[in-house]
Amino acid sequence: MSIDQTLLESVQAGAPPALRLYRWAEPCLSLGRNQPARDRFRDAARLAASIVRRPTGGLAVYHDRELTYAVAVPVGWLGGPRATYHAINRSWIDALRRLGVAAGPARSSQPTARAAPAPHPASPDPTCFAAAAPGEVMVRGRKLIGSAQRCERHAILQHGSLPLEAAQQTMVRRLAGADAVAGASLAAIALAEAAGRVVPMPELIDAVVAGFTATLGIRLAPAVLSPPERLRAAALADQRFGTSAWTWRR
Numbered sequence: 031m032s033i034d035q036t037l038l039e040s041v042q043a044g045a046p047p048a049l050r051l052y053r054w055a056e057p058c059l060s061l062g063r064n065q066p067a068r069d070r071f072r073d074a075a076r077l078a079a080s081i082v083r084r085p086t087g088g089l090a091v092y093h094d095r096e097l098t099y100a101v102a103v104p105v106g107w108l109g110g111p112r113a114t115y116h117a118i119n120r121s122w123i124d125a126l127r128r129l130g131v132a133a134g135p136a137r138s139s140q141p142t143a144r145a146a147p148a149p150h151p152a153s154p155d156p157t158c159f160a161a162a163a164p165g166e167v168m169v170r171g172r173k174l175i176g177s178a179q180r181c182e183r184h185a186i187l188q189h190g191s192l193p194l195e196a197a198q199q200t201m202v203r204r205l206a207g208a209d210a211v212a213g214a215s216l217a218a219i220a221l222a223e224a225a226g227r228v229v230p231m232p233e234l235i236d237a238v239v240a241g242f243t244a245t246l247g248i249r250l251a252p253a254v255l256s257p258p259e260r261l262r263a264a265a266l267a268d269q270r271f272g273t274s275a276w277t278w279r280r
Contacts, residue, residue, distance in 0.1 A: 031060075032266035035085045036259050037102040038180075038187040047103040049242060049250060051235060056080060057094040062087050062178060066280045083277045086189040088178030095195045095220075097234065101188045108246070111181045116165045117246060118188055122175055123167055125241025129234070131224045133174060136166045172219035193220040195228065 037048045061067045061083045071081065101118055108114040119135060126133040167175040177190035222228050239250055255263065270276050
């Protein structure tokens with residue numbers, strides 16, 4: 031989380047936009063920036079190896095056997111926040127179609143869709159995958175990628191999660207101590223089910239690069255954090271994202 035916040039701050043300072051793809055070293059629950067959590071997830075440590083709070087909004091995501099992405103861009107580079115949200119989702123749809131997955135955007139007329147990029151924080155279901163916002167990535171009426179966004183100081187950070195082998199909505203509900211709901215797991219789908227096979231990671235990464243390149247008309251180049259960025263990320267981990275004051279702020 032500290033690296034993604036650092037990328038946002040670098041873009042605010044004039045650095046080029048960034049796409050970061052990563053996986054988690056251990057199962058982890060990430061909470062949305064403003065998601066109430068103290069009364070719902072305090073006991074989750076016995077089921078999740080770690081718990082963090084994202085700098086972006088939205089609801090809880092369980093990170094295990096999935097791919098996380100982060101995009102940091104200046105406001106206006108892809109349009110405003112909503113236009114950016116849709117452009118990034120279109121890039122993912124292009125990438126998934128290259129893998130043979132018939133992905134498409136959620137429509138505003140869908141019963142589960144919301145009027146904003148993230149489900150309303152007052153929702154009784156604490157999981158990001160409980161509903162699809164307009165434009166989010168869907169396969170056969172089920173949500174494949176959950177995304178959340180934050181816009182501050184003329185820059186946008188967008189996070190998202192692509193479950194690879196197991197739809198994770200039921201696990202998040204279990205972490206929150208929520209009662210099982212009949213059919214709840216059917217609201218989400220994982221890549222393996224959507225593709226009908228386990229997609230090798232190199233093939234997935236190549237498709238993502240091709241999808242973003244073609245959709246956004248850009249060229250992606252490998253990069254690493256600069257020494258100042260590494261120092262900033264370490265400081266953010268120590269002073270914010272690694273603290274209980276941040277994780278349990280709500």
